[in-house]
Amino acid sequence: MNWLYDFSYLTRSIHESLAETFEPTTVTIIEMALAGVCFMILFALLGLVLVYAERKVSAFFQQRLGPMRVGKWGTAQTLADVIKLLMKEPLMNKNADRFLFNLAPYIIMIASFMAMASLPFAKGLQALDFDIGLLYISAVSSLGVIGILLAGWSSDNKYSLIGAMRSGAQIISYELSVGLSLLTIVVLTGSLQLSTIVESQANGWWIFKGHIPAVIAFVIFLIASTAETNRGPFDLAEAESELTAGFHTEYSGLKFAFFFLAEFANMFILAASGATVLLGGWMPFHIGGWEGFNGVMDYIPPIFWFFGKVSFLIFLMMWFRWTFPRLRIDQLLTLEWKYLLPVSLMNIVLMAFLSLMGWHF
Amino acid sequence: MKSIINYFKEIFTGLRSLLQGMKVTGHYITHPKEIITQQYPENRDTLKMFERFRGEVVLLHNENNEHKCTGCSACEVACPNGTIEIIPKRVEVEGHKVKAIDQFVYHLQMCTMCGLCIPACPTDAIVMANTFEHAVFDRSKLTKILNKPGSKIMDGIK
Numbered sequence: 263m264n265w266l267y268d269f270s271y272l273t274r275s276i277h278e279s280l281a282e283t284f285e286p287t288t289v290t291i292i293e294m295a296l297a298g299v300c301f302m303i304l305f306a307l308l309g310l311v312l313v314y315a316e317r318k319v320s321a322f323f324q325q326r327l328g329p330m331r332v333g334k335w336g337t338a339q340t341l342a343d344v345i346k347l348l349m350k351e352p353l354m355n356k357n358a359d360r361f362l363f364n365l366a367p368y369i370i371m372i373a374s375f376m377a378m379a380s381l382p383f384a385k386g387l388q389a390l391d392f393d394i395g396l397l398y399i400s401a402v403s404s405l406g407v408i409g410i411l412l413a414g415w416s417s418d419n420k421y422s423l424i425g426a427m428r429s430g431a432q433i434i435s436y437e438l439s440v441g442l443s444l445l446t447i448v449v450l451t452g453s454l455q456l457s458t459i460v461e462s463q464a465n466g467w468w469i470f471k472g473h474i475p476a477v478i479a480f481v482i483f484l485i486a487s488t489a490e491t492n493r494g495p496f497d498l499a500e501a502e503s504e505l506t507a508g509f510h511t512e513y514s515g516l517k518f519a520f521f522f523l524a525e526f527a528n529m530f531i532l533a534a535s536g537a538t539v540l541l542g543g544w545m546p547f548h549i550g551g552w553e554g555f556n557g558v559m560d561y562i563p564p565i566f567w568f569f570g571k572v573s574f575l576i577f578l579m580m581w582f583r584w585t586f587p588r589l590r591i592d593q594l595l596t597l598e599w600k601y602l603l604p605v606s607l608m609n610i611v612l613m614a615f616l617s618l619m620g621w622h623f
Numbered sequence: 624m625k626s627i628i629n630y631f632k633e634i635f636t637g638l639r640s641l642l643q644g645m646k647v648t649g650h651y652i653t654h655p656k657e658i659i660t661q662q663y664p665e666n667r668d669t670l671k672m673f674e675r676f677r678g679e680v681v682l683l684h685n686e687n688n689e690h691k692c693t694g695c696s697a698c699e700v701a702c703p704n705g706t707i708e709i710i711p712k713r714v715e716v717e718g719h720k721v722k723a724i725d726q727f728v729y730h731l732q733m734c735t736m737c738g739l740c741i742p743a744c745p746t747d748a749i750v751m752a753n754t755f756e757h758a759v760f761d762r763s764k765l766t767k768i769l770n771k772p773g774s775k776i777m778d779g780i781k
Contacts, residue, residue, distance in 0.1 A: 324651070325651050326660050327658055327662070581648065585645050
């Protein structure tokens with residue numbers, strides 16, 4: 263069971279057993295392929311689990327039961343939906359831009375795939391660990407908007423185009439707040455490397471160690487990340503009641519499934535980066551000085567800590583989505599440029615002052 | 624200065640109202656017993672329809688196969704879409720010719736369950752039942768004759 267606590271043994275043993283039989287170049291290629299397969303499996307599992315969770319959670323928030331017929335408590339409902347989507351005919355508008363129309367879902371998928379690569383899932387379980395990890399995640403996760411814009415542009419549909427333009431305006435705005443709220447914590451860690459950020463929280467998570475500015479950063483991060491995933495009260499890009507389905511109105515079958523999957527994957531990525539930076543990533547809950555308590559917490563494997571924190575954040579996002587009404591586009595921009603951005607700028611100054619005086623733990 | 628105070632006030636009142644909304648939905652998710660959804664075909668045996676549910680018009684009969692309908696046609700007049708048809712007949716009671724019903728015809732397929740016929744009835748002969756499984760394979764089965772064969776009017780109802 264030792265590998266569950268430190269995955270570096272497992273990865274090293276795989277690497278060594280491969281190195282015995284193959285040359286170094288082949289080993290690298292095989293390892294990259296293995297990591298890719300692992301991420302694909304994770305993607306598929308995330309899609310299945312999160313869609314089911316979303317439907318159930320939304321149902322319970324609205325005093326409904328949600329899917330109940332396929333399987334016990336409707337657990338096989340997403341599988342049935344996947345089969346249905348696979349069998350659907352991929353339709354396309356007559357005047358649609360064929361190349362871009364087909365390209366758009368893949369760009370969205372690739373963007374979330376790339377962001378997934380540098381997430382630290384557990385101790386030693388990270389595909390890419392480089393010194394600008396946080397910058398890389400925030401840069402790559404906003405690439406998805408190109409896919410959305412392409413989808414809206416190439417669909418030859420006015421609703422798609424309006425949805426895509428809204429999504430562009432929204433992501434360009436809220437990217438700032440996500441970045442600044444994460445930067446607030448980087449002031450304390452002094453590093454953008456995700457493994458270092460996680461290691462720095464061994465004696466307490468930053469949300470506790472960073473006092474009020476960290477809590478403000480957490481709230482801003484939650485709001486802005488909900489907006490960046492085009493979900494919840496910020497789903498103007500789809501806005502069923504005004505734009506039918508926004509940028510993916512014209513998509514059907516497997517391509518629609520890709521958009522759907524990418525939305526949930528983006529939610530996972532943002533929740534994971536938030537959990538890594540603010541809630542300690544895979545680091546167990548530690549209180550400085552309480553050795554016995556810390557020992558008990560260490561007994562729970564890091565991967566469960568990571569997924570527990572991520573699912574907590576995802577649950578919060580779902581809670582937002584099924585509670586708040588959708589914002590208008592001008593309200594959306596007002597919220598970002600008049601409230602979130604000034605507050606996060608003030609917050610980062612406050613955090614810098616705090617860190618300068620050494621008032622954090 | 625005042626505008627700065629207002630700015631922060633707005634933020635905090637906004638956050639507070641958001642938390643209030645989350646409290647409401649949070650109550651729903653932590654109280655699964657309050658779920659309204661009925662698992663209909665499975666719970667058919669235990670399902671109890673609400674008292675006020677309007678399913679169909681019935682003519683009440685007592686154990687002696689007597690009803691209170693005088694055949695006054697007030698319900699027929701009150702009905703907005705011709706659902707009820709009263710076919711009257713003349714019966715002889717104590718030497719007088721009195722109007723009574725021959726057939727109380729009720730077209731369920733036309734009924735909108737508005738319930739206007741119920742208060743229109745001067746003798747409270749008809750009520751709305753809360754039955755709801757009305758699906759049939761033959762349209763003619765939806766035209767019902769509400770007075771049971773051989774029934775007659777209750778004593779003392781005029």
